[in-house]
Amino acid sequence: MDPYETNVMFFMTKNINIIDITSVGALKILNRLITRRRNRDEIRLKRRLLTREYLLRLNRNLCDGCGLCAENCPREAINWNPPIVIDGCLTRKPAIDFDADSCIFCGVCATICPLDALSMEIDAEKIATIVKNKAFPVLSKEIKITKEKCKPGCEFICQQECPTGAIKCIYEKSGKETDTIDVQIDESLCIYCKRCEWSCPLRCFIGEEAFLRKSRI
Numbered sequence: 001m002d003p004y005e006t007n008v009m010f011f012m013t014k015n016i017n018i019i020d021i022t023s024v025g026a027l028k029i030l031n032r033l034i035t036r037r038r039n040r041d042e043i044r045l046k047r048r049l050l051t052r053e054y055l056l057r058l059n060r061n062l063c064d065g066c067g068l069c070a071e072n073c074p075r076e077a078i079n080w081n082p083p084i085v086i087d088g089c090l091t092r093k094p095a096i097d098f099d100a101d102s103c104i105f106c107g108v109c110a111t112i113c114p115l116d117a118l119s120m121e122i123d124a125e126k127i128a129t130i131v132k133n134k135a136f137p138v139l140s141k142e143i144k145i146t147k148e149k150c151k152p153g154c155e156f157i158c159q160q161e162c163p164t165g166a167i168k169c170i171y172e173k174s175g176k177e178t179d180t181i182d183v184q185i186d187e188s189l190c191i192y193c194k195r196c197e198w199s200c201p202l203r204c205f206i207g208e209e210a211f212l213r214k215s216r217i
């Protein structure tokens with residue numbers, strides 16, 4: 001069974017056999033059962049079914065808009081709004097929003113979020129569907145740095161912004177001049193939140209190849 005097909009799993013109980021409800025019409029009926037609430041601090045999606053209740057919650061204060069959840073959502077149910085950078089200054093942070101009609105409450109996003117901004121509950125228990133079904137996603141990550149672009153005028157903002165201390169800028173001072181010698185990333189500490197990418201005024205960082213290999217049970 002595909003662990004992401006929660007629309008099928010919703011109807012598995014002791015007394016009811018699996019009912020194939022993956023047709024478009026049936027999905028539309030199910031989606032009418034979703035409620036969406038949004039305020040300044042939070043976005044909530046809730047789906048009530050006969051036997052279960054699913055809740056997906058985004059803490060907007062914790063989210064830094066890295067977009068990992070949107071890249072990995074198997075139903076493209078997360079819209080990512082890119083940052084606005086003017087003259088090297090970040091004027092609007094990137095952010096995400098849900099497409100309630102597409103979400104199947106698989107919980108991939110909640111499992112993969114590096115900042116714990118997303119969480120999922122099944123019948124008030126904090127657990128994601130893919131974790132409950134032992135179908136863990138595998139994230140492969142890579143960050144490229146264009147070191148030649150790096151100029152120390154930014155006061156090593158990437159090193160300051162990194163929440164885990166994974167970035168080390170090595171520099172040399174000669175009189176009033178400061179030269180960057182190297183920018184190193186400790187991959188064992190990197191959580192792929194992409195703050196370095198958004199904060200660097202010279203766009204030295206490009207995070208890529210964040211993808212999911214779907215596990216199956």
Ligand code: SF4
Nearest residue numbers: 063064066067069113
């Ligand atoms: S993965 Fe987490 S921090 Fe990144 S955009 Fe999604 S909710 Fe925000």
Ligand code: SF4
Nearest residue numbers: 073103104106107109
């Ligand atoms: S639970 Fe998250 S990853 Fe799964 S479909 Fe919904 S938004 Fe996408």
